[in-house]
Amino acid sequence: MLLIHCPYCGPRPELEFSYGGEAHIARPSPPESVSADDWVAFLYLRANRRGLQAERWRHVRGCARFFNALRDTTTDQFLATYRCGEPRPDGGGSASP
Amino acid sequence: MMAWRAAHGGRVDRSRPIEFSFDGRSYRGLAGDTLASALLANGVHLLGRSFKYHRPRGLLSAGSEEPNALVTVARDAARSAPNLRATQVEIYDGLRAHSQNRWPSLAWDLGSVSNWLAPLFPAGFYYKTFMWPRFAWHRWYEPRIRAAAGLGRAPVGADPDGYAQRFAHCDVLVIGAGAAGLAAAAAAARSGARVILCDEQAEMGGGLLDEPAAKIDGVNSAAWLKATIGQLGLQANVTLLPRTTAFGYFPHNMLGLCERLSDHLDAPPPDLPRERLWQVRAREVVLASGAIERPLVFPGNDRPGVMLASAARSYLNRYGVRVGSRAVVLAGSDAAYAAALDLQVGGVAVSAIADVRPEPSAPALAAARTAGIRVIQGATVLATAGRLRIRNVTLGTVRPGGTIGRGEILACDALLMSGGFTPSIHLHSQSRGKLLWREAERFFVPGATAERERSAGAARGLDGLGAALEDGTQAGLAAAAACGFRGSATPPLVATNELSSRGAPGALPQPGHAAPAKAFVDWQNDVTSRDLELAMREGFSSIEHIKRYTTTGMATDQGKTSGLNALGIVAHGSARAVPEVGLTTFRMPYTPVSFGVLAGYDRGQQFDPVRRTPMHDWASARGAVFEDVGMWKRARYFPQGAEDMHAAVARECRSVRGACGLFDASTLGKIEVVGPGATEFMNRMYVNNWTSLAPGRARYGVLLRDDGFIYDDGVVARLADDRYHVTTTTGGAARVLQLMEDYRQSEWPELKVWLTSTTEQWAVIAVQGPRARDVIAPLVAGVDLSAGALAHMSVARGTICGAPLLLFRVSFSGELGFEINVPADNGTAVWEAVYAAGQSHGITPYGTEAMHVLRAEKGFIIVGQDTDGTVTPDDVGLAWAIGKAKPDFLGKRSLARPAMRAPGRKQLVGLLSVDRSRLLEEGAQVVANAGQTPPMQIIGHVTSAYASPTLGHPIALAMVADGRARVGQTLFVPMPGGDIAVEVTSPVFYDREGAHLNG
Numbered sequence A: 001m002l003l004i005h006c007p008y009c010g011p012r013p014e015l016e017f018s019y020g021g022e023a024h025i026a027r028p029s030p031p032e033s034v035s036a037d038d039w040v041a042f043l044y045l046r047a048n049r050r051g052l053q054a055e056r057w058r059h060v061r062g063c064a065r066f067f068n069a070l071r072d073t074t075t076d077q078f079l080a081t082y083r084c085g086e087p088r089p090d091g092g093g094s095a096s097p
Numbered sequence B: 001m002m003a004w005r006a007a008h009g010g011r012v013d014r015s016r017p018i019e020f021s022f023d024g025r026s027y028r029g030l031a032g033d034t035l036a037s038a039l040l041a042n043g044v045h046l047l048g049r050s051f052k053y054h055r056p057r058g059l060l061s062a063g064s065e066e067p068n069a070l071v072t073v074a075r076d077a078a079r080s081a082p083n084l085r086a087t088q089v090e091i092y093d094g095l096r097a098h099s100q101n102r103w104p105s106l107a108w109d110l111g112s113v114s115n116w117l118a119p120l121f122p123a124g125f126y127y128k129t130f131m132w133p134r135f136a137w138h139r140w141y142e143p144r145i146r147a148a149a150g151l152g153r154a155p156v157g158a159d160p161d162g163y164a165q166r167f168a169h170c171d172v173l174v175i176g177a178g179a180a181g182l183a184a185a186a187a188a189a190r191s192g193a194r195v196i197l198c199d200e201q202a203e204m205g206g207g208l209l210d211e212p213a214a215k216i217d218g219v220n221s222a223a224w225l226k227a228t229i230g231q232l233g234l235q236a237n238v239t240l241l242p243r244t245t246a247f248g249y250f251p252h253n254m255l256g257l258c259e260r261l262s263d264h265l266d267a268p269p270p271d272l273p274r275e276r277l278w279q280v281r282a283r284e285v286v287l288a289s290g291a292i293e294r295p296l297v298f299p300g301n302d303r304p305g306v307m308l309a310s311a312a313r314s315y316l317n318r319y320g321v322r323v324g325s326r327a328v329v330l331a332g333s334d335a336a337y338a339a340a341l342d343l344q345v346g347g348v349a350v351s352a353i354a355d356v357r358p359e360p361s362a363p364a365l366a367a368a369r370t371a372g373i374r375v376i377q378g379a380t381v382l383a384t385a386g387r388l389r390i391r392n393v394t395l396g397t398v399r400p401g402g403t404i405g406r407g408e409i410l411a412c413d414a415l416l417m418s419g420g421f422t423p424s425i426h427l428h429s430q431s432r433g434k435l436l437w438r439e440a441e442r443f444f445v446p447g448a449t450a451e452r453e454r455s456a457g458a459a460r461g462l463d464g465l466g467a468a469l470e471d472g473t474q475a476g477l478a479a480a481a482a483c484g485f486r487g488s489a490t491p492p493l494v495a496t497n498e499l500s501s502r503g504a505p506g507a508l509p510q511p512g513h514a515a516p517a518k519a520f521v522d523w524q525n526d527v528t529s530r531d532l533e534l535a536m537r538e539g540f541s542s543i544e545h546i547k548r549y550t551t552t553g554m555a556t557d558q559g560k561t562s563g564l565n566a567l568g569i570v571a572h573g574s575a576r577a578v579p580e581v582g583l584t585t586f587r588m589p590y591t592p593v594s595f596g597v598l599a600g601y602d603r604g605q606q607f608d609p610v611r612r613t614p615m616h617d618w619a620s621a622r623g624a625v626f627e628d629v630g631m632w633k634r635a636r637y638f639p640q641g642a643e644d645m646h647a648a649v650a651r652e653c654r655s656v657r658g659a660c661g662l663f664d665a666s667t668l669g670k671i672e673v674v675g676p677g678a679t680e681f682m683n684r685m686y687v688n689n690w691t692s693l694a695p696g697r698a699r700y701g702v703l704l705r706d707d708g709f710i711y712d713d714g715v716v717a718r719l720a721d722d723r724y725h726v727t728t729t730t731g732g733a734a735r736v737l738q739l740m741e742d743y744r745q746s747e748w749p750e751l752k753v754w755l756t757s758t759t760e761q762w763a764v765i766a767v768q769g770p771r772a773r774d775v776i777a778p779l780v781a782g783v784d785l786s787a788g789a790l791a792h793m794s795v796a797r798g799t800i801c802g803a804p805l806l807l808f809r810v811s812f813s814g815e816l817g818f819e820i821n822v823p824a825d826n827g828t829a830v831w832e833a834v835y836a837a838g839q840s841h842g843i844t845p846y847g848t849e850a851m852h853v854l855r856a857e858k859g860f861i862i863v864g865q866d867t868d869g870t871v872t873p874d875d876v877g878l879a880w881a882i883g884k885a886k887p888d889f890l891g892k893r894s895l896a897r898p899a900m901r902a903p904g905r906k907q908l909v910g911l912l913s914v915d916r917s918r919l920l921e922e923g924a925q926v927v928a929n930a931g932q933t934p935p936m937q938i939i940g941h942v943t944s945a946y947a948s949p950t951l952g953h954p955i956a957l958a959m960v961a962d963g964r965a966r967v968g969q970t971l972f973v974p975m976p977g978g979d980i981a982v983e984v985t986s987p988v989f990y991d992r993e994g995a996h997l998n999g
């Protein structure tokens, strides 16, 4: 069971969290401004990285807040957790929520 | 006859005899015995039959790595544990153990004919043989293979034992309480760290328990163990867990430990759990899991009496049991000499040490010479003899140049072998630590770590007691220091004449080129070196493939004794280095773990929470039949007298249409959306326009995901400018709140809006039917119930029976309807008052089944039944609900995608069988033409189908391609009995104008 550092509550067992998929995928705004292809990419296309990945978690059985994390998908080790709206601590990817 | 139990020695309690039985025969052992040592003390060596060939098997080992001696211990029919290793079963008075995998008896096993048919059972036998004819697999092969195969029998009754679970945290978790583990725990504890020390054996001490002659810090090992463990036990920062196996290493230093609490007791207290699962989160872990002796691979190496040398030594030194009267010792390691010396002193005649190494070590030879034991150098084994116990061994001589000559035949009743020791790297590997191959010693040791762990002593390939104690001390100090505890400790000093545990001969040389038959690599799965060579000849080269093809290493012992030997044979056979061949993945559990301890408290009523509505007991007392909806118990129907469901539902439906029905709708999900941004939030979430909804009014809301497909629906009431009461489907409440929170927090953090689940705050009592207003009018205060004041889709506050009331005028039945929301605690009282007030109006409680029929008659969809995650609002005729002028809402952009508007999409329609008599099956397919044969051209499917008491014939809802354009057409539903002709209709079967609804 992973030990996850909620940026609001501190370290808690994985039991208290739900997974939220890849992070920093901005919802196009306004939606009608994007092409069908871009919209489909937003809906369905995910990087599914082998290695360091920015992803969303929710401390659903705690403070109930969403936050972001950098996790190595090959080792399950977290490099960092950070609040929504904050940029990736390693400077990678885009910096939107 | 020989007395197998030595007159003295060992750690058993000679003052406490224990009576037990094996295969129905009574035996006597001593307190401190395992089933294995007690049976050996009675001269019993035949303990089981092998998996595939049913060959007679005895004990190979004395520890948890035992592949042969699997037994069933049964207290009663429900408390029957199969596949226990006799080497780990502690005996108690009245213990009843049984051998497995034999019929009718262990000595005369009919299954052993497979032994004579062995040439027909090569590697991959199952894959090759049962290919044809195909039908024969189910009818013939599989039932017979299943009857003949399998290890043990699962208990037939429900498990009556209790199992506990505990979470724990510590600074340093030490796995294994041998010399290294004890030293590590002592050093870490002295530094001030919180320490947990666990060990799989009943008694802590590990391999030291087999070394009574060793001297540590000037005292013998037994005294040192007593003092060390006693001191640890006194320290408040130390938890000692004997009989506790660390079976799994999970991410972030969480380890699973299984503590066995009562299996060793003759009369366990009824409240004592059988086992306890510890989930330990450790800051640092020390793996002191020791090493396991490797067998040698030669023809006939599986006869009862052929045993690991260290096991024979353990039985003698720890249990005072001689494993035979005349032993031949096969030395692939100096460790075999240590066993030979001890056994000779213990009263076992050692005929010879046959050393299989080209050059035995000088200290070992000197020790044997001093003891007067004959050493045969350059030996190999060509054969063994003896049916149920070894009788003799035929040696061979390896000549210079590698040819093999025939050697002498030595009579013996025990053949003891040592191929050196393999470090137990299982947990390190489970934690995703890397492994390093040491060519000189021919074993893997732990390499780079992935978790906060370090291995110590024999577990990382160190040789000898002194090295283990020193390494353990350093590991304990380092682990404590990594947690911030500074300390110092002096490693205990050892004085003993130690012989090396190194050695790696594996398969012994044989004459000729082909691998010998019956030279076993994996005892439990009956895999021989010939099977491995056959697999390689057939083109398998990856060890992972060879493992699956031959099944080597796949049994309950997970290759503890076989892994490296198999690897060595494959590497040799394919002329590759061992690391190139690779190592199969170590997986948890280290040894088998009961389902009971994994389930723990989560069984029976605790398996899953049950949610009951406030009025549950009323319904239950009225004989309601309940159904599970999510975790909820919902009343499905209320049968009267001898009514079946069909009759009860028909009566309930007629009551609602004709008079008045009473329905418990409390399970509907309820979310309050509150704040200055509430309307904007609702506009962005739901398809509807909420700006135009006045306070006091309600609207049917449709929620999509951003992919444009229907996610949930429900009535949403605007209670005030800044407050919405959102209802969801019963099963969708949690996921709707999750979706709302996701967008609130992640996409629109600027909106000032708060979300609160209020599902369980309200009891919801639906009163539906033409008499509904008359029924509730005398009870309600503060609300004008007239149609003019409280129109359909309105909401008002008032009181009912003195309780605060939120009254909805809504209908899911198509009749005049109200939904009385009162605080949950008032639910039953208000329900009973409504029921009493309704008596003169013919009020009838109805359940979810009637509710489904009534809504289907009205063409109201159920999300998840009539929709399936690929359905847009327009597909089910709900395009009218969309606020088209809104700039955005979830799914809006997706609805504009061409595929979402293309012709040919399935649309909601009604279906009636042309003869009006056939009840369609939900899930049945719809086709355009009769008489098709598969593959048919499917154009739709039935989503809901009921007998309609109102219409007097069955009705159905269906999703049909371009369905709305097909109204009036005849389509077909192909069924096994033939096509059913159906007429396509509007999905609304009853009161299309809504006259009843608005009454």
Ligand SMILES: [Zn+2]
Residues within 6 Å of the ligand: A006, A007, A008, A009, A010, A059, A062, A063, A064, A065
């Ligand atoms: Zn939190």
